[in-house]
Amino acid sequence: MSLLYEDIVKLVANNLKCSICMEIFTKPVTLVCGHNYCQKCINGCWAKSIARRDCPHCRADVSSTKLEINFTLCHILELQDLGGREKWEQILAETDQPDQTQHARRTVTKVASLLILSNTGLHAEFVELSFSPQLGNRRLVFHTESHRVETQPGHQARTSHGRFDACQWMAEQEFRGGWVYWDVDTTFSTGWAVGVAYPSLKCNERLGRTPSSWCLEWSSGQLSAWHNKIKTSVKHSFPNGIRVILDMPKGQLSFQSLCNSQLELHSFQVDSSGPFIPVFWLYGLSHNALTFPIN
Incomplete structure (x- = not known):
């Protein structure tokens, strides 16, 4: 891929992460304010609140609305021509490496990152x-x-x-x-x-x-x-x-x-x-x- 193309793909990949779990979206939903989350993550977040339902990002009150599946994000995450969800995870693993060593360590980093995440279940806490x-x-x-x-x-x-x-x-x-x-x-x-x-x-x-x-x-x-x-x-x-x-x-x-x-x-x-x-x-x-x- 050309440098410009790589940069665009990485930018897209970094916007496919849920801001609650910090992982790639699973069943993404959109709030009325426009922000997106994993359906499980936002429901879990609201379950901790006894006051009202609001957006964790902008604090907008969304109590009177319902969650809507974001079909556009779903389709992007499952693009088979690209390689589906696994490919997006690999792109993010590459993006997280320092620029000066990224190209030389691309293959090793990709495999190691996926193994570590799958074996430890590591999530941002x-x-x-x-x-x-x-x-x-x-x-x-x-x-x-x-x-x-x-x-x-x-x-x-x-x-x-x-x-x-x-x-x-x-x-x-x-x-x-x-x-x-x-x-x-x-x-x-x-x-x-x-x-x-x-x-x-x-x-x-x-x-x-x-x-x-x-x-x-x-x-x-x-x-x-x-x-x-x-x-x-x-x-x-x-x-x-x-x-x-x-x-x-x-x-x-x-x-x-x-x-x-x-x-x-x-x-x-x-x-x-x-x-x-x-x-x-x-x-x-x-x-x-x-x-x-x-x-």
Whole structure:
């Protein structure tokens, strides 16, 4: 295939994944808002809610509508001339490899990825983050009932100094393996950073400014990715929701926009051995908040 043709096929393949299970659609259905999910995934998501049925992506209320099978997606997934579902899975396995080694390792990677997934049943697992006062700056407070971290400008929320000098908070979860993700609602924050770091991140170190931390940041009206003091500009408007995906078997950390059909904003290659801990920064000179939706 030509480079242009390969790029188009890979782009199509990456849009055939359900944003809940992070796998290729199985019996895809469309909500009235236009977003697509596996039928089993969306029903399972709604089964956890006692309030109302809404879209996990845009939060639109879809209680008064019914699920509709997306026949177009079904036909694309089963294209026999292409090779059907198995071919799409192989394309995605190739796409996930680093560009510089992709062509040389294409065949081995394809077979190995399919064997690993089939033998381990590996799926992206949603993580509900929790926060301890000892792991955050004293100007930050976590509201358990609303799953919300916010700044307390003008006064000290706690008497202890906390984990960081900067307005940062490290979650309690530590990841040493697996494929996990968590979501962050940034609607009520004018300055923030979301990312991961090694547990050794020091109290005077800023997220993304060290060799041991990586992040996506919105600051001074600009979106950028940071690692080891290197800033990479991300050409995108303010995203109201971020999905952070840590795929440790592949050594990949990626950030997706929850407002643009899981558009990938940036990705890093990281050491697959870890361990990694989610870390967040908030601009501390005004009232800011980050909320962590529960799946």
